[in-house]
Amino acid sequence: MTDVLTPVLTDNWGDDRAWTIAAYTDRGGYAALDKAFAMEPDAVIEAVKESGLRGRGGAGFPTGMKWGFIPQDNPKPKYLVVNADESEPGTCKDIPLMMASPHTLVEGVIISSYAIRAHQAFIYIRGEVLHVIRRVQRAVEEAYAAGHLGKNIHGSGFDLDVVVHAGAGAYICGEETALLEGLEGRRGQPRLRPPFPAVAGLYASPTVINNVESISSVPSIIEHGHQWFASMGTEKSKGYGIFSLSGHVQRPGQYEAPLGITLRELIDLAGGVREGHELKFWTPGGSSTPLLTTEHLDVPLDFEGVGAAGSMLGTRALQIFDDTVCVVRATLRWTEFYKHESCGKCTPCREGTWWLVQVLSALEKGQGSEADLDLLLDQCDNILGRSFCALADGAVSPIASSIKYFRDEYVAHLTEGGCPFDPARSTAWAAEEVTV
Amino acid sequence: MTLTQEHLGELREIAARYPQARSGLLPMLHLVQSIEGRVTAEGIEACADILGITAADVSGVATFFTMYKRRPVGDYHVGVCTNTLCAVMGGDAIFQRLKDHLDVGNDETTEDGKVTLEHVECNAACDYAPVMMVNWEFMDNQTPESAVQVVDDLRSGAEVHSTRGPRIVTWREAERVLAGFPDGLADEGPAAGPASLVGLGIARERGWTAPSSDAGAGSGKTAETKEEAVEQADTSRAETETKQEERSDD
Numbered sequence: 001m002t003d004v005l006t007p008v009l010t011d012n013w014g015d016d017r018a019w020t021i022a023a024y025t026d027r028g029g030y031a032a033l034d035k036a037f038a039m040e041p042d043a044v045i046e047a048v049k050e051s052g053l054r055g056r057g058g059a060g061f062p063t064g065m066k067w068g069f070i071p072q073d074n075p076k077p078k079y080l081v082v083n084a085d086e087s088e089p090g091t092c093k094d095i096p097l098m099m100a101s102p103h104t105l106v107e108g109v110i111i112s113s114y115a116i117r118a119h120q121a122f123i124y125i126r127g128e129v130l131h132v133i134r135r136v137q138r139a140v141e142e143a144y145a146a147g148h149l150g151k152n153i154h155g156s157g158f159d160l161d162v163v164v165h166a167g168a169g170a171y172i173c174g175e176e177t178a179l180l181e182g183l184e185g186r187r188g189q190p191r192l193r194p195p196f197p198a199v200a201g202l203y204a205s206p207t208v209i210n211n212v213e214s215i216s217s218v219p220s221i222i223e224h225g226h227q228w229f230a231s232m233g234t235e236k237s238k239g240y241g242i243f244s245l246s247g248h249v250q251r252p253g254q255y256e257a258p259l260g261i262t263l264r265e266l267i268d269l270a271g272g273v274r275e276g277h278e279l280k281f282w283t284p285g286g287s288s289t290p291l292l293t294t295e296h297l298d299v300p301l302d303f304e305g306v307g308a309a310g311s312m313l314g315t316r317a318l319q320i321f322d323d324t325v326c327v328v329r330a331t332l333r334w335t336e337f338y339k340h341e342s343c344g345k346c347t348p349c350r351e352g353t354w355w356l357v358q359v360l361s362a363l364e365k366g367q368g369s370e371a372d373l374d375l376l377l378d379q380c381d382n383i384l385g386r387s388f389c390a391l392a393d394g395a396v397s398p399i400a401s402s403i404k405y406f407r408d409e410y411v412a413h414l415t416e417g418g419c420p421f422d423p424a425r426s427t428a429w430a431a432e433e434v435t436v
Numbered sequence: 437m438t439l440t441q442e443h444l445g446e447l448r449e450i451a452a453r454y455p456q457a458r459s460g461l462l463p464m465l466h467l468v469q470s471i472e473g474r475v476t477a478e479g480i481e482a483c484a485d486i487l488g489i490t491a492a493d494v495s496g497v498a499t500f501f502t503m504y505k506r507r508p509v510g511d512y513h514v515g516v517c518t519n520t521l522c523a524v525m526g527g528d529a530i531f532q533r534l535k536d537h538l539d540v541g542n543d544e545t546t547e548d549g550k551v552t553l554e555h556v557e558c559n560a561a562c563d564y565a566p567v568m569m570v571n572w573e574f575m576d577n578q579t580p581e582s583a584v585q586v587v588d589d590l591r592s593g594a595e596v597h598s599t600r601g602p603r604i605v606t607w608r609e610a611e612r613v614l615a616g617f618p619d620g621l622a623d624e625g626p627a628a629g630p631a632s633l634v635g636l637g638i639a640r641e642r643g644w645t646a647p648s649s650d651a652g653a654g655s656g657k658t659a660e661t662k663e664e665a666v667e668q669a670d671t672s673r674a675e676t677e678t679k680q681e682e683r684s685d686d
Contacts, residue, residue, distance in 0.1 A: 003644035010636050011646075018627035052658035054669075061669045062658055077455070089519050089558040096632040099600070120455060127466070127503050128515075128559055130572040130610050131601035131625060137613075138622035163453050166614040168462050168501035171557065185461030185487070187500040203456055224649040231647055235656030236668055240646065243635075246562035247521055253563045253634030269638055287520065303668060319521045319562065333520040337557055343500075427526035428566060429579055 002232050002258050004265065006240045008220050009213065010256045013100040019135045021142040024103035030148055032219040036111045037156040039222075044115035048218060051226035052238030057083055057174075057211025058285060058314045060237075060303045063218075067208055069198035070116050076205040080113045080121040081183065084136075084212045085167055085174040087126055088286035089337060090317030093242040094212035096254060098125070099132045101216075102139035106162070108215035110148060111222055113160050116208050120161050124179055127166040137164050171341035175389050176209040177201075178343065189345040190389040213242060232258035237302030241316055247282075248274040248322035248426075260305065263318060264297040277322035281405065285314015287334045288394025290401035291327075311401070324430070326421035327406045328413055331398045332360045338395035349392035352383040356399065363410060366418040373403055373410055439482050443471055447486055450616060458487050461497055463615045465504055470611035474505045510545045511606045512590045515556035515569040516583070522558070525565040526579065531555050533580035538587060550591045552607075563631040564599075571610040573598035576629055601625040 049064030201207025
């Protein structure tokens with residue numbers, strides 16, 4: 001029986017100067033690299049396929065299969081791009097990973113590049129995390145100096161260069177083709193597909209784009225074997241993942257566990273919901289995944305379980321809201337976020353998110369009528385699946401799900417002529433006032 | 437300020453990091469901001485010249501990304517997260533208090549040119565909510581009082597440290613690091629803040645670990661074909677993609 005928590009990626013975060021190559025190497029870091037070099041690149045791809053690793057950036061597409069899509073007979077250079085643009089509201093796992101152990105990512109980049117036969121890799125980090133960028137820049141420098149990057153790495157004949165690239169503030173650049181646009185020095189607007197990045201990505205060349213946590217999981221798979229990885233998790237959701245608890249729990253933070261753990265178990269580990277309050281609603285994987293409620297506490301947090309409950313596992317960003325929080329306020333704020341971050345390329349998203357904000361703002365102020373709820377749902381219908389990329393699909397998630405579970409609360413805003421909640425009671429410091 | 441030959445050399449150096457020079461544009465604009473305190477017309481022209489693209493192309497990029505500023509930014513950019521989770525946990529109250537205290541609105545700078553206040557979107561530190569960023573360094577678990585203290589210290593010239601990082605450098609110095617010119621501060625601050633270590637601490641306490649290397653595979657399999665993968669994948673997006681691809685294969 002696997003333990004409840006299984007620190008792998010987080011295991012060294014408490015080490016002294018964990019971010020340095022000395023600390024990383026001391027605990028066996030970069031050993032997986034030689035194991036990988038002793039294998040054929042295709043065998044590395046096969047190992048990752050066999051492990052069952054599925055993309056940790058939200059979509060859950062099998063990582064090894066993605067690598068296998070790279071046409072090796074294409075004469076153009078192949079590229080690996082790490083998506084380190086972590087921006088989905090609630091998601092906060094890649095940033096601490098890169099801050100505490102950037103070498104885990106760098107080792108993963110080298111092994112993954114070797115597997116897909118890329119000689120140039122890019123780590124695209126959102127610009128708004130200065131110290132994380134410093135740590136990754138330093139790790140790449142150290143890796144060059146130690147001979148883990150550059151020409152003929154470890155005498156394998158394999159060459160690899162890595163560039164750390166800072167973004168400049170755009171949620172949409174977490175979308176892989178918008179990220180490529182940003183990396184090519186253009187406005188970050190998604191591209192039409194096909195062609196897919198595996199065939200024509202960066203500079204119209206075969207490109208793999210993977211999330212930080214996906215790439216960082218690769219060294220452990222090579223080190224311990226794909227059976228080891230697959231021994232954790234559930235039938236179709238293998239391995240471990242970082243679960244990020246935030247909001248109204250006693251001990252918010254990062255909890256690394258096999259996929260399939262439940263929110264009930266996690267909240268229990270976190271010391272329960274805030275003193276004197278009850279869970280009201282939560283996101284399983286960021287704001288783009290439909291809200292869930294207390295009735296979903298025992299849903300296995302794997303791709304299948306959360307999907308069956310009507311939401312998505314996403315990035316395992318568990319934002320916990322207690323009974324002091326107005327779901328309409330929460331939803332309006334997320335909607336304003338999507339409106340702000342819409343890249344403007346396609347009409348349903350650009351215009352639709354703007355109208356969603358108009359209708360929701362009025363409702364939040366207690367203006368309008370119950371028929372506006374149906375108007376809102378109709379707008380959602382006309383946005384979902386009709387937009388260029390997944391941003392707009394994400395935008396309708398909190399609205400549709402909050403009306404589904406909390407329609408009465410929307411109506412209460414109308415009957416009471418405004419929000420019936422006191423926002424001061426939700427703050428981090430309100431708890432102290434209650435107990436005094 | 438005029439861009440010197442040395443500055444232009446550094447802009448070219450950024451472009452040269454990439455297989456195609458235009459890829460350097462985002463970091464190049466960060467460097468322009470570090471030199472000029474904002475994206476200036478002169479900076480745009482310089483980038484356009486070096487990359488062989490039009491000034492309109494560069495402007496299009498500079499206006500798309502929110503970190504690029506067209507008006508002068510203070511020595512310290514203070515960003516208060518007001519996305520839902522932080523807002524609920526107190527971000528709204530912090531932002532309101534700072535507006536009152538500094539007597540500025542959103543995206544405005546104090547008269548002494550020290551502090552620019554802006555509300556920002558989720559900055560990936562939700563387990564430390566409510567979060568404030570100073571020159572893109574984390575100030576975790578803020579209250580209205582602690583936030584006021586931070587901006588007062590910044591304005592008085594006192595040394596301020598990130599709760600999870602080094603001493604706060606100026607906004608222009610920070611922009612230079614984002615342009616890819618390290619400032620040697622990577623070793624300051626801890627590896628991780630307390631919230632990042634909560635799960636690890638519990639695991640250590642209870643003796644929980646990942647299995648040993650000889651663990652056998654569990655039952656079940658993930659997808660072996662693209663169609664199965666799409667069936668299982670978590671977003672309708674992936675499905676749409678593959679359906680389109682199938683159509684184009686026909």
